[in-house]
Amino acid sequence: MRAFLLFLSRREGLKNFVLRFGIFRRASRRFVAGETLDDAVAAVRDCNRQGMRASLDLLGENTRSQEDAERATGEVITMLDRIGQEKIDCNVSVKLTQLGLDLGKDYCYGNLMRIVRHAHGLGNFVRVDMEDSRYTQATLDLVVQALKECDNVGTVIQAYLYRSENDVRMLLEHGCRIRLCKGAYLEPESVAFKRKRDTDANYVKLMKILLDSGIYHAIATHDEALVSATREYARTKKIAHDRFEFQMLYGIRRDLQQRLAADGARVRIYIPYGTHWYPYFMRRLAERPANVLFILRNIFKG
Numbered sequence: 001m002r003a004f005l006l007f008l009s010r011r012e013g014l015k016n017f018v019l020r021f022g023i024f025r026r027a028s029r030r031f032v033a034g035e036t037l038d039d040a041v042a043a044v045r046d047c048n049r050q051g052m053r054a055s056l057d058l059l060g061e062n063t064r065s066q067e068d069a070e071r072a073t074g075e076v077i078t079m080l081d082r083i084g085q086e087k088i089d090c091n092v093s094v095k096l097t098q099l100g101l102d103l104g105k106d107y108c109y110g111n112l113m114r115i116v117r118h119a120h121g122l123g124n125f126v127r128v129d130m131e132d133s134r135y136t137q138a139t140l141d142l143v144v145q146a147l148k149e150c151d152n153v154g155t156v157i158q159a160y161l162y163r164s165e166n167d168v169r170m171l172l173e174h175g176c177r178i179r180l181c182k183g184a185y186l187e188p189e190s191v192a193f194k195r196k197r198d199t200d201a202n203y204v205k206l207m208k209i210l211l212d213s214g215i216y217h218a219i220a221t222h223d224e225a226l227v228s229a230t231r232e233y234a235r236t237k238k239i240a241h242d243r244f245e246f247q248m249l250y251g252i253r254r255d256l257q258q259r260l261a262a263d264g265a266r267v268r269i270y271i272p273y274g275t276h277w278y279p280y281f282m283r284r285l286a287e288r289p290a291n292v293l294f295i296l297r298n299i300f301k302g
């Protein structure tokens with residue numbers, strides 16, 4: 001089921017079909033704050049009120065024209081300005097294929113740096129999301145290049161990839177802030193662990209390397225066992241709870257998000273918004289096939 005949903009997440013034909021139906025748009029609202037920046041800012045405010053930070057993500061990936069890549073770049077810059085004006089506790093997450101990575105690495109770097117420099121001027125931070133393994137090396141290359149110019153940029157490491165331990169060690173040499181996640185894409189066995197227990201074991205191993213590094217990183221998961229393992233490790237190593245943060249996705253395990261924040265942990269919520277929600281929505285369904293039943297029930301109810 002997971003593989004099938006991830007396969008569908010890349011099918012243009014199905015995307016065009018799904019986008020025509022309001023019912024799917026309404027269902028996507030479980031994971032997406034809305035279609036406009038105003039919707040997103042309202043969700044950030046709500047989060048901040050509950051003692052949690054946020055990272056805003058303008059949905060979109062695999063941009064096919066320079067015009068679209070530059071429009072997305074401009075919208076992220078507008079988002080950064082709005083965050084500054086509203087004085088909300090929030091940074092931004094971007095995907096390099098949205099900024100034109102498929103159109104050329106140098107071209108994409110130009111757009112990324114417009115965002116990173118703008119964020120730097122505002123005292124804000126840019127997280128470069130990690131996409132599927134065809135983009136891993138290019139993403140790491142561009143982030144390391146960006147770090148030589150500005151220190152307010154970081155990226156993501158996926159525990160399911162065999163290469164991740166080496167990538168973590170390389171990024172730490174550059175002082176890079178890392179968000180550790182399990183990984184959300186359909187990957188072949190030649191590059192990624194297939195069994196949950198192997199991914200989880202690698203996650204714990206990488207989490208320890210990150211916490212030991214003294215750099216401020218993010219532990220991104222809704223898996224309670226991994227959250228507990230992280231808190232336990234931090235306690236044993238006397239790492240204060242403000243030296244790292246937990247990150248979770250908008251709409252997933254709100255109970256755990258609130259419990260951790262109430263318990264004094266730093267929590268940041270990843271809040272996506274915009275009209276290009278289809279692939280993001282499909283990845284969320286794939287993570288938990290029970291979500292498909294939830295969506296179908298709502299469709300037949302409504």
Ligand code: FDA
Pocket residue numbers: 128129130131156158181182183184185220221222223224247248249252253269270283284285287288291
């Ligand atoms: P796991 O999938 O084992 O889930 C643990 C528990 O969480 C489940 O039992 C369920 O209760 C709940 N849960 C998880 N997903 C759910 C869902 N969709 N619906 C309902 N409940 C769910 N990936 C990537 O490849 N590149 C990236 O840049 C990022 N960025 C990112 C940012 C942040 C802040 C988070 C939290 C995650 C990502 N991810 C990501 C996604 C990540 O790789 C992974 O797919 C999801 O976090 C799901 O894995 P868990 O660690 O939550 O564990």
